[in-house]
Amino acid sequence: MEMYDPQTIEPKWQKFWDDKKLFKASEDSKKEKYYLLEMLPYPSGRIHMGHVRNYTIGDVAARFKMMQGFCVLHPMGWDAFGLPAENAAIKNKIHPAKWTYENIDVMRSQLKRMGYSYDWDREFATCDPEYYRWEQLIFLKMVEKGLAFKKSSSVNWCDGCQTVLANEQVEQGKCWRCDTVVVQKSMEQWFFKITDYADELLQDIDDKLQGWPERVRVMQKNWIGKSLGVNIFFKVKDSKIVLPTYTTRCDTVFSVTFIAIAPENPIVLDLVQGTKYEKGAKEFIAKVAKQTLIDRENEEKEKEGFFIGKQAINPASGEEIPIYIANFALMYGTGIVMCDAHDKRDFKFAKKYGIPLKFVISKDGKPMDANKAKEAFTDDGILFDSGEFSGMKNQEALPKMADWLEKKKFGEKTINYKLRDWLISRQRYWGAPIPIIYCDKCGTVPVPEKDLPVVLPTDVEFTGEGGSPLAQHSAFVNTTCPKCKKKARRETDTMDTFVESSWYLLRYCSSKYEKGPVDPKAAKFWMPIDQYIGGIEHAVGHLIYCRFFTKVMRDLKMIDLNEPVVNLLTQGMVCLGGSAMSKSKGNIVDPDTIIEKYGADTARLFILFAAPPEKDLDWNDNAVEGMYRFLTRVWRLVSEVPSSKHQIPNKEGEVWKHRTIKRVTEDIERFHFNTALSALMEYVNFLSENGTSREALETLVILLSPLAPHIAEELWQHLGHKESVLETPWPKWDPKALVASSILIAVQVNGRLRGTVEVPTDSSEEEIKNQAQRLEKVQAHVAGKQIAKVIYVPKKLVNIVVRD
């Protein structure tokens, strides 16, 4: 047989798979279905090692399941809308569509060159009108249900990207894409009412996402941020206004000595209107508004406030307390906070502005003077000066005080979430148009379904100036009102690209379906996704959005499903020299150079062997070479058949064969590809040293095939098979065949290893214990001592416990 030459055999088998349509998924109801999905790539230009890792992990699982007889859906597509395309257009004078589709062509061929088992017939790009028309339909249905709505509010604005951003796209006060500091702007924008689903999204994390990593579940819980508390009402003195304040610490109500209102809260203006404080208040609000999110967070300890000249009444104590606007008060809860000496922030603020403070909790319940204290008392303790609750532990009093406040009509229990509604408007061109028309007479009018899709016009110019090119495209903007047929304008904002990726997983079930976003029958067959694989960076963005969309589409009766993903695997990054591979750092290893030098199979093996999937992986050129060596060894070993000298399967060879089948099968099942490969290497070492048989080599090739499919096909053919190795059933191990004729027993004295004995597998406990004790070294350690007991762990070890 020829030398191992991946450059000739790999394209050969890729073509073979393609021609035979081996990866085509069909709804074959006789078989059990398995939907395996990797997060779809953004077509940025070329495949990088992160993709290679993500897709190789998925491919092994897909091929493994195919061979186990599952009916596997393993699709691929393109998250094709987004800013880089538009930025490239401005910079290089190339149309975003052209740029995107050219990139897709390059990347598709790169993926094919890796030998991935995708059903390419289901491929789509999200920028295709045939895709986003259904997204526009979902949008319209959401408008009907009040789940998509327009409102004016303070939103995150990125000046770099010239667009607004969702909360999930702001990281440490900066834009997720370009790192520009995000500022707050008041704008009228479209939102999705994800907060309506906050409770279900939270509850299902515990009920239905047991197959998700704990890390992601915790992150989503934090993000949703449910808290139970009480809105306590503070009447404003000499006014009809009542200030509701949200608190989770109603046990401190008797200590409240001032009120802080968020500058964004419009109620401030009502309070100061016509008073001598009006001007100062407005100035203060303007000043805080100018602070970026980063400033307001970084400035951390620096509390600023403005007294608005009004007093409120503490309903519990009846005391009059001052009202402030304060920068540390956020638009969370009611945007009004009751403040006291048991909160660090409140305490600091009070000290700065000379506001009196009161403690009502101390360690032992003895009164303490807050005005003499240096810092807030935030521990649990015993209440004092708190009416009927004095003397109780504050944690025990808390629910009782909530009841009491409610009974006295001083407040009401409420639930708060940190999760905000999802802002989806983007002031950019390369996205799905929001299907809305504005008419002077009829107001905001949804585009009628029959007029979908609202197609993104292609004849636009990209200057990078003057806002979105769509807004300047008069043929697009100017239209007629569907209701009154008079002149009207189109919405020129496009949707956040995370909208596309929120439901693409459903579209794959029936990607050519023409009657709706998804064929309910296909969705019923394929969904939910049995295994989803992608990066941890999507933990609170994409992975919450796609759960939300699943529930929305369920409520729109498009599907019958609560959660889209049963099992989630988040793979680690690919690093070089200690940091993540990235263009900006210039530490890139291009997958193509590895393929050219060693072939796709070697690239796949390295990435699988170097680390378990969840961990970060350090790129190492030498280790890549090692994987190539291994494949060459396999090649040589198998090519020697049928002229091989030793062809006799013996007992030891049988044990090894079955043991290897067991190890590889179980390791692939739990995604431990590195140890699966170790097991194969050990088997190859064994066969090289002890001789092979046709059966042994066939087993080796089959077990190797999900990991290194090209070489496996070639060797399978060499072994005389006509069909693909993929069409060969995955072998089963025989538990009886695992039992060797003899076993090695470790012998310990007082827990220390002193030797081993090899005994026939069917030896009795007595025999083994006796043999162990007869060992010379054991005798030496036992001599002159008394044997207290002898412990026998079946098939593993003997431990002789001695005393002096």
Next chain:
RNA sequence: GCCCGGGUGGAGAAAUUGGUAAACUCACAGGACUUAAAAUCCUGCGGGCCUUAACCGCCCUUGCCGGUUCAAAUCCGGCCCCGGGCACCA
């Protein structure tokens, strides 16, 4: 500050339920083959002690300290370090 992970040879890592710590791979060193090199193959490879040397043997070793157990990388308590998430959310 709170909540998750994690810490094992020169490197990447193994060790389903406590049971021979370091499998497998890389790197390194020595050897075989070769005129030579590459490739390939063989041997060694945690630390220390004993020994002229080899073999053998003994002790220590999974971040640190303590505990449970016949037996701990694994379980429990305390501490240190690294990575990630959340955080002016009342």
